[in-house]
Amino acid sequence: QVQLVESGGGLVQPGGSLRLSCAASGFTFSSHTMSWVRQAAGKGLEWVSDINSSGGRTSYADSVKGRFTISRDNAKNTVYLQMNSLKPEDTAVYYCAKGGSDGYTRPAGQGTQVTVSS
Numbered sequence: 474q475v476q477l478v479e480s481g482g483g484l485v486q487p488g489g490s491l492r493l494s495c496a497a498s499g500f501t502f503s504s505h506t507m508s509w510v511r512q513a514a515g516k517g518l519e520w521v522s523d524i525n526s527s528g529g530r531t532s533y534a535d536s537v538k539g540r541f542t543i544s545r546d547n548a549k550n551t552v553y554l555q556m557n558s559l560k561p562e563d564t565a566v567y568y569c570a571k572g573g574s575d576g577y578t579r580p581a582g583q584g585t586q587v588t589v590s591s
């Protein structure tokens with residue numbers, strides 16, 4: 474079955490950086506667009522970014538554009554999210570998801586917690 478395992482979160486000060494990773498298995502990773510989504514405490518899921526199957530096209534939410542970079546390594550079945558210039562409002566549980574902004578599969582994993590605080 475589809476498995477997506479996120480890692481790389483943590484506590485970081487405002488202005489800091491983190492790199493999230495998501496290891497995928499159970500499906501043909503290289504054939505699918507992948508997304509990162511996040512959920513802040515008490516709020517709904519927010520789409521953050523996606524990348525097409527080849528890695529040649531990326532999209533970002535306005536709230537993270539210019540600060541976050543999504544990438545993927547199809548040989549390793551892994552998608553990444555490089556997060557720079559982090560802000561307190563980026564605090565959330567981050568999940569990777571199969572699919573793009575127009576219709577990703579609701580994440581079922583545990584995600585990785587990112588906390589931005591001084």
